[in-house]
Amino acid sequence: MRIFCASLATETNTFSPLRTDFSDFEQSFYAAPGEHPQTPTLCSAVFPALREKAKTEAFTLIEGTATWAEPGGLLNADTWRRLRDEVLDQVRAAMPLDGVVLGLHGAMIAEGCTDCEGHLIEGVRNIIGDKAIIGVSFDPHSHLSPKRVDNANIITVFKEFPHTDFVEAGKNCVDLTLRAVRGEIKPVLSVFDVRMIDILPTSRDPMRGFVDRMIALEDTNEVLSVSAIHGFMAGDSPDLGAKIIVVTDNDPSKGDRIARTLGEELFSFRGQTKPEFLTAKAALKKAASAPNGPVVVADVWDNPGGGVAGDSTLMLQEAIALGMPSVAFGTIWDPMAVRLCHAAGEGATLELRFGGKTSAHAGDPIDARVTVLKNQCNAVQSFGKSVVPLGDCSVIRMGGIEVVLNSNRSQAFSPDLFTNLGIDITAKKVLVVKSTNHFHGAFANVAANIIYAAIEGPYPNDPTVTPYRHLTRAIWPIVENPHEKESV
Numbered sequence: 001m002r003i004f005c006a007s008l009a010t011e012t013n014t015f016s017p018l019r020t021d022f023s024d025f026e027q028s029f030y031a032a033p034g035e036h037p038q039t040p041t042l043c044s045a046v047f048p049a050l051r052e053k054a055k056t057e058a059f060t061l062i063e064g065t066a067t068w069a070e071p072g073g074l075l076n077a078d079t080w081r082r083l084r085d086e087v088l089d090q091v092r093a094a095m096p097l098d099g100v101v102l103g104l105h106g107a108m109i110a111e112g113c114t115d116c117e118g119h120l121i122e123g124v125r126n127i128i129g130d131k132a133i134i135g136v137s138f139d140p141h142s143h144l145s146p147k148r149v150d151n152a153n154i155i156t157v158f159k160e161f162p163h164t165d166f167v168e169a170g171k172n173c174v175d176l177t178l179r180a181v182r183g184e185i186k187p188v189l190s191v192f193d194v195r196m197i198d199i200l201p202t203s204r205d206p207m208r209g210f211v212d213r214m215i216a217l218e219d220t221n222e223v224l225s226v227s228a229i230h231g232f233m234a235g236d237s238p239d240l241g242a243k244i245i246v247v248t249d250n251d252p253s254k255g256d257r258i259a260r261t262l263g264e265e266l267f268s269f270r271g272q273t274k275p276e277f278l279t280a281k282a283a284l285k286k287a288a289s290a291p292n293g294p295v296v297v298a299d300v301w302d303n304p305g306g307g308v309a310g311d312s313t314l315m316l317q318e319a320i321a322l323g324m325p326s327v328a329f330g331t332i333w334d335p336m337a338v339r340l341c342h343a344a345g346e347g348a349t350l351e352l353r354f355g356g357k358t359s360a361h362a363g364d365p366i367d368a369r370v371t372v373l374k375n376q377c378n379a380v381q382s383f384g385k386s387v388v389p390l391g392d393c394s395v396i397r398m399g400g401i402e403v404v405l406n407s408n409r410s411q412a413f414s415p416d417l418f419t420n421l422g423i424d425i426t427a428k429k430v431l432v433v434k435s436t437n438h439f440h441g442a443f444a445n446v447a448a449n450i451i452y453a454a455i456e457g458p459y460p461n462d463p464t465v466t467p468y469r470h471l472t473r474a475i476w477p478i479v480e481n482p483h484e485k486e487s488v
Contacts, residue, residue: 019074029068077111097128124151137156154224161207166386200228200269283453294426296447298451304333313362315432316329331403333405334405337352376393395422402423425446
């Protein structure tokens with residue numbers, strides 16, 4: 001038995017002022033065949049899962065490329081073709097194969113290709129033939145196309161947002177793929193198009209209970225796997241929107257029934273799932289008046305995990321105007337400011353301009369006299385079992401505010417974003433992070449309270465006014481009753 005695995009992933013915000021090329025993959029994570037680390041990354045958890053299985057089960061594992069680029073703007077065509085062909089050439093060289101396992105994100109869009117993962121899976125299918133098994137793991141913030149469903153035998157998706165279960169989803173994909181290759185199961189996919197796009201955090205109800213019900217279906221062996229695609233509203237895809245995927249053991253009628261039931265339930269949640277969003281000023285004032293700290297304030301739309309730069313200064317400008325005495329910001333992306341701070345050295349005081357460089361909607365640059373508290377090369381933060389690079393970083397202070405400047409874009413995942421750089425979070429009244437909800441799992445353990453702040457900027461957060469060109473299906477909230485419209 002011969003099994004091939006590869007991972008090719010990024011999340012594309014087609015409305016972002018950024019652009020993505022091969023250097024972004026190299027900077028974030030690139031592992032040539034055989035060089036994947038022992039620890040998983042968000043979309044490559046299938047690698048360590050397969051390695052562990054190969055120790056005790058009789059199959060030959062052939063590893064291909066594993067790479068990930070921090071979410072950004074449109075992927076250029078040359079980079080897409082290079083990475084696609086790299087993986088497909090590796091599949092050809094590995095033949096004959098009984099199975100292929102792919103760790104993908106699912107929201108990659110390139111110049112001239114709105115369905116990169118669909119074309120990749122189809123390309124693999126054309127090489128390995130109809131009898132071999134293809135298992136795929138996706139992020140829920142992805143676009144599920146017919147091409148993906150038609151060519152994959154198994155699709156598993158992280159259930160949690162924040163994605164605290166990415167390792168489990170990878171293991172599930174591997175387990176089901178190996179069982180299918182051995183002939184123990186005959187997986188069949190059922191899909192229901194929910195026809196909506198919304199923010200669906202699973203750290204709170206109603207999504208918390210919804211995920212628990214999906215898990216119960218698997219635990220009671222009603223289905224082999226059940227997943228919810230949330231969709232990614234910043235990606236102009238014809239397949240944008242939420243969908244339910246059910247994998248059964250050769251029981252499509254059951255799968256279709258369960259997918260529809262869950263999909264209709266998910267549609268009933270529309271407009272009720274996201275937390276309360278305050279303005280920047282209201283959020284900071286509420287945090288400052290709290291009896292205890294640290295209070296976490298999330299700048300949800302200037303989130304590098306959504307493909308924007310993460311260099312907005314609008315929240316920081318509010319904090320400066322309020323004269324807040326005990327705040328740490330993590331992070332503002334500004335490689336040039338980091339270089340200047342490293343050149344000045346720790347303890348130096350200098351006039352520094354930082355932030356506000358990549359978008360007219362992200363605020364003006366900050367000009368301030370700052371003190372450099374910390375410089376660190378190759379800084380990292382953690383996301384579960386994964387290590388996330390921040391690049392070279394500097395911590396600067398102005399008045400009672402400390403700011404982490406980073407050279408590798410990344411959203412905030414963990415308090416060690418601050419503590420690894422010498423910031424004592426227990427001594428801070430307020431921690432401001434740039435993240436929609438991935439921060440929640442780790443920060444909830446240390447935060448006295450969590451507040452969400454919505455500031456208009458370069459992230460397109462209102463689908464009713466976003467100028468989609470490729471989306472032609474009726475989905476909520478663009479259409480109030482998309483299922484009625486479809487049935488007419």
